[in-house]
Amino acid sequence: MKGEAMRDRAVFFDLDDTLYDFGVCNQAAEEASVAYLREQLGYQGDRRAYHKSIYRYMDAIQERLGSDNLACHSRTLRNAMFLEEEGYSASPHAGRLEEIYWEVTFRYLAPEPGIIGLLKELKKAGVYVGIGTNLTAFPQYQKIARLGLSDLISQIIPSELAGFEKPSAGFFAYCAREADVDPRDCVFIGDNFLHDVTGSRALGMKGVLYAPDRRRMSEEVAEQVVREQIPVIRDYRDPMVLELLEIS
Incomplete structure (x- = not known):
């Protein structure tokens, strides 16, 4: 000791x-993320669809790497997986989506x-x-x-x-x-x-x-x-x- x-x-x-209240911040941050996707890439989905995808990729990373692996928390990685599955380029959008998420989260705290x-x-x-x-x-x-x-x-x-x-x-x-x-x-x-x-x-x-x-x-x-x-x-x-x- x-x-x-x-x-x-x-x-x-x-x-x-x-x-x-995480829910308030998370919803606002995800809505801002979807607004970016629509404006930059013409994404047609809504926040709920985006939310389900992002958390599905979190589960997929945990299943592959184990429950104590921090990669599951990377929104850049999860957004990259989402973008690629939707047929978009991960760069530069995955990084920008992470920036947007935290900018809005901090604003609503x-x-x-x-x-x-x-x-x-x-x-x-x-x-x-x-x-x-x-x-x-x-x-x-x-x-x-x-x-x-x-x-x-x-x-x-x-x-x-x-x-x-x-x-x-x-x-x-x-x-x-x-x-x-x-x-x-x-x-x-x-x-x-x-x-x-x-x-x-x-x-x-x-x-x-x-x-x-x-x-x-x-x-x-x-x-x-x-x-x-x-x-x-x-x-x-x-x-x-x-x-x-x-x-x-």
Whole structure:
């Protein structure tokens, strides 16, 4: 361990759909991408068709290279595969589509209600606060900065740095080592039940599901939450959140 004594506790947050609304940003970015395709190449499809293709290629890359390979996150690669299948040239459009995606995403970023106040409380209490996220470093660092959270975060751990993707045990073990905390004294909060909750709990962390009312919980997840007594955060402004995190 880095220090002579381990930290007493640490709290990790997922980023996408946990600290901001990914759906809003993603839809706007995909709409801008389709507008570019129509203007530059005469593409006739709509956003939903484009979205399905982009995520189909993500799955194809994962199937070929494995679940812990970061290539699946490259929108340049996925756009290149999409363009080639549609009969267009990948260059220069694949790179430009990635640029457009992130330009628009950053423009639409807004922190989840109450998250800034909660992070300030955690910092005041001297709690190590980390971000654990599946993606490459550049866009995730940009998101944190543009959300105004940089001064409230101890460390950002993208899967590019950890060498593993959630829900791999290696990812959560890396987070615990970086925080210098026993996994049993670590809370991991995220919106994805499999990636964030199940993955962290498998290593002994306290997995907490972030499920705001605007997001419908599947029946399967709802049943697991009840059966396994999973803590759920509906609103970061709820004063009970600090008690749930054992901070108050």
